[in-house]
Amino acid sequence: MTTQSPTTPRPVRGPRLRQARPTSPRRGHRGSRPRRSPLLTVLTGIVLVYSLLPLAWLLINATKTQGDLFTSFGLWFGDSFALFSNIAATVSYDDGIFLRWFANTVLYVVLGAGGATALAVAGGYGLAKFDFPGKRGVFAVVIGAVAVPGTALAVPTFLMFSQMGLTNTPWSVIIPSLISPFGLYLMWTFAAEAIPRELLEAARVDGASELRTFVQICLPLLAPGIVTVLLFTMVATWNNYFLPLIMLKNPDWYPLTLGLNAWNAQAATAGGEAIFNLVITGSVLTIVPLVIAFLFLQRYWQSGLAAGSVKE
Amino acid sequence: MAQAVAVTPPVAPRRRQARRWSGWGFVGPFMAVFALVFLAPIIYSIWLSVFRTQLVGGTTFVGLENYQRALQDDQFWSALGRVSAFLVVQVPIMLGIALLVALAIDSGRLYGRDFFRISIFLPYAVPAVVATLMWGFMYGTRFGLVGNINDALGVSLPNPLSPDLVLAAIGNIVTWEFVGYNMLIFYAALRTVPTSLYEAAEIDGAGQWQVIRAIKIPAIRGALVIATIFSIIGSFQLFNEPSILQALAPNAITTYFTPNLYAYSLSFSGQQYNYSATVAIIMGLLTMAIAYVVQLRGMRKEA
Numbered sequence: 056m057t058t059q060s061p062t063t064p065r066p067v068r069g070p071r072l073r074q075a076r077p078t079s080p081r082r083g084h085r086g087s088r089p090r091r092s093p094l095l096t097v098l099t100g101i102v103l104v105y106s107l108l109p110l111a112w113l114l115i116n117a118t119k120t121q122g123d124l125f126t127s128f129g130l131w132f133g134d135s136f137a138l139f140s141n142i143a144a145t146v147s148y149d150d151g152i153f154l155r156w157f158a159n160t161v162l163y164v165v166l167g168a169g170g171a172t173a174l175a176v177a178g179g180y181g182l183a184k185f186d187f188p189g190k191r192g193v194f195a196v197v198i199g200a201v202a203v204p205g206t207a208l209a210v211p212t213f214l215m216f217s218q219m220g221l222t223n224t225p226w227s228v229i230i231p232s233l234i235s236p237f238g239l240y241l242m243w244t245f246a247a248e249a250i251p252r253e254l255l256e257a258a259r260v261d262g263a264s265e266l267r268t269f270v271q272i273c274l275p276l277l278a279p280g281i282v283t284v285l286l287f288t289m290v291a292t293w294n295n296y297f298l299p300l301i302m303l304k305n306p307d308w309y310p311l312t313l314g315l316n317a318w319n320a321q322a323a324t325a326g327g328e329a330i331f332n333l334v335i336t337g338s339v340l341t342i343v344p345l346v347i348a349f350l351f352l353q354r355y356w357q358s359g360l361a362a363g364s365v366k367e
Numbered sequence: 368m369a370q371a372v373a374v375t376p377p378v379a380p381r382r383r384q385a386r387r388w389s390g391w392g393f394v395g396p397f398m399a400v401f402a403l404v405f406l407a408p409i410i411y412s413i414w415l416s417v418f419r420t421q422l423v424g425g426t427t428f429v430g431l432e433n434y435q436r437a438l439q440d441d442q443f444w445s446a447l448g449r450v451s452a453f454l455v456v457q458v459p460i461m462l463g464i465a466l467l468v469a470l471a472i473d474s475g476r477l478y479g480r481d482f483f484r485i486s487i488f489l490p491y492a493v494p495a496v497v498a499t500l501m502w503g504f505m506y507g508t509r510f511g512l513v514g515n516i517n518d519a520l521g522v523s524l525p526n527p528l529s530p531d532l533v534l535a536a537i538g539n540i541v542t543w544e545f546v547g548y549n550m551l552i553f554y555a556a557l558r559t560v561p562t563s564l565y566e567a568a569e570i571d572g573a574g575q576w577q578v579i580r581a582i583k584i585p586a587i588r589g590a591l592v593i594a595t596i597f598s599i600i601g602s603f604q605l606f607n608e609p610s611i612l613q614a615l616a617p618n619a620i621t622t623y624f625t626p627n628l629y630a631y632s633l634s635f636s637g638q639q640y641n642y643s644a645t646v647a648i649i650m651g652l653l654t655m656a657i658a659y660v661v662q663l664r665g666m667r668k669e670a
Contacts, residue, residue, distance in 0.1 A: 089474060089475045089476050090476065091476055091477070091478055092476040092477070093478070095471055095474070095476050095477060096476075096477050096478045096479075098471070099467075099468055099471045099472070099477055099483055102464060102468050102487055102546065103483055103486055103487060105543065105546075106486055106487045106489060106490055106543070106546070106547060107486055107489070109490075109498075109501050109502060109505065109543065110489070110490075110493070110501075112501065112505055112512070113497075113501050116504075124510045125509060125510045128515050128519075129505065129510070129511060129512045129514075129515045130512070130515075174396055174397040174400060175397065177393040177394070177396060177397065178393060178394045178396070178397030178398070180393050181390045181391070181392070181393025181394035182390075182393075182394060184390075185389060185390025185393070185394075186387075186390065187387060187388055187389070187390030187391055187394070188387070188388070189391075190390065190394075193394060193398060196401075196406070197401070199655075200401070200405050200406075200409075203405070203409065203651050203654075203655070208404075208405065208408040208409065208412070208647075209630075209631075209647075210412065210415075210630060210631075210634045210640060210643050210644055210647060211407075211408035211409070211411040211412035211415060211644060212404065212408040213634075214411070214415075214640060215407060215408060215411055230400070230403070230404060231404045233400045233404070234397070234400055234401050234404050234405060236401075239397060265389045265392065266392075269393070290491070290492055293494065294493075294494035294495060294496075296494070296495055296496050296607050296610075296611075297606055297607060300610075301631070301635065311494075312494050312495075312496040312497075313496075315496055315497065315500065316496050316500075316611055316614070319500055319611075319614055319615075320614040322614075323614050323617065331504070331510070334500060335500075335501075335504070338497040338500060338501060341494060341496075341497055342492070342493055342494070342497055345492045345493075345494075346489065346492055349489075349492045350485075
């Protein structure tokens with residue numbers, strides 16, 4: 056871990072690993088602690104405001120009635136504080152379809168992101184720690200596939216799935232979510248470093264089966280990497296729009312993203328009821344779980360990594 | 368593992384043979400699903416692209432005719448031109464901001480460094496649908512911020528959702544979504560720079576900018592190349608933002624606004640599956656070629 060060569064995959068894996076730093080005791084990174092700079096803080100603060108302002112706008116406007124949306128200033132509260140009635144209206148609109156979408160999203164995330172993580176962890180471990188016939192082929196195919204644009208696959212996947220009778224079912228969204236080439240890549244580089252070869256040799260000498268070695272010895276060592284892959288596949292699945300858009304016609308199977316888009320588009324159709332306050336409140340409700348999960352998991356993997364990085 | 372066999376018998380040849388294949392036990396499940404959702408569709412779309420389906424006459428083999436058609440298709444070229452312009456302008460701006468913020472956070476000179484890092488990354492967790500709707504509403508003149516500013520100051524700002532500006536408006540949304548993500552990649556790479564290098568620079572009396580130029584930027588070259596490649600792929604794949612914004616700006620966003628939107632419209636409103644697959648394959652090949660060139664150029668000096 057002393058030299059940084061760009062030909063190694065380290066930079067990609069980096070964000071997750073290095074994330075741990077701030078919780079670990081301050082490294083004597085630069086002999087003397089640098090002086091804080093108010094000017095630099097203010098300049099970087101511009102980007103901070105840019106990042107947070109739209110979210111503030113969203114939160115503020117979730118407290119407004121539809122009437123207030125049109126008449127009050129965007130970055131301040133309206134005459135009424137309608138957040139709770141907006142939430143109530145959002146979850147009860149159209150017989151509570153929003154809750155149905157929420158449940159669908161959770162289903163896709165649990166099975167899709169969970170499955171993707173499991174496949175990536177096992178696959179990454181296999182690639183990192185075993186030599187087997189065809190390994191080079193696996194490597195070449197997976198790396199090549201990362202560069203293929205998702206939409207190049209969308210149309211043929213849709214046609215294939217429709218011949219298999221899978222379109223318009225949850226499977227059409229879950230099955231393609233199961234593959235995360237990026238996750239495989241991440242786990243592979245992580246496993247290569249986190250699991251010492253001697254440990255595997257020792258387990259083999261002791262006569263443990265490969266599966267048992269993997270589950271009992273390696274999985275705990277891989278935990279920080281697993282959380283990282285899980286986080287990224289969760290974000291990808293929760294935010295997925297294109298795949299469900301082509302696969303699903305029945306609103307009962309929509310995830311939140313598709314549902315919100317449908318609500319927004321409703322105002323543009325003839326005779327459609329404009330429900331912008333519900334779109335905005337629904338957006339807030341869509342973001343909140345992810346932000347919480349993200350902050351929560353970040354903590355988890357920070358502590359996990361701080362423990363794992365003692366050797367440095 | 369202490370309770371396991373203490374004295375090990377010599378590994379039988381049979382078992383060694385089994386272990387040679389045991390890696391597949393772990394990689395196999397991934398590859399099986401991968402074959403179903405990656406390889407099969409790619410092969411299928413190549414197959415589709417060399418046929419033509421007509422209501423009268425059915426499906427006929429046409430060789431590369433669909434590809435010829437795409438190369439002469441003005442709508443395809445205008446879509447490609449649009450994402451290329453997007454790529455040339457938006458990607459450098461986004462990566463530039465991300466790099467500056469990463470350097471600022473890494474310098475240790477910020478007050479509240481962790482707050483900066485987490486807050487600027489936060490938009491990455493926001494779904495593209497929500498990000499686009501949110502910005503789309505703010506752009507709007509009816510109850511958006513642009514409308515507020517117009518009313519308050521008695522001016523009329525140009526409408527971001529007009530045909531001339533909508534690409535820039537989308538660029539802003541994409542920048543907002545991914546600045547933090549790229550910042551984190553750069554920041555992480557910066558943290559791997561060995562302390563000894565900074566100490567050596569300090570002894571040599573190097574200033575902050577010299578350290579950045581001579582140590583930091585070269586050290587994160589790999590991260591820069593990877594972020595650039597991902598951004599190029601993202602630009603060529605542009606779909607979600609224009610597709611969602613269509614409801615708010617129906618006149619500004621055509622059905623062939625980006626190559627992906629074009630491929631989507633071709634198959635799902637036009638039922639032209641063969642031609643749609645062709646467009647998707649051309650974009651895939653183009654993306655891979657450009658990503659490859661960037662990687663070669665980016666890595667060259669390092670060797």
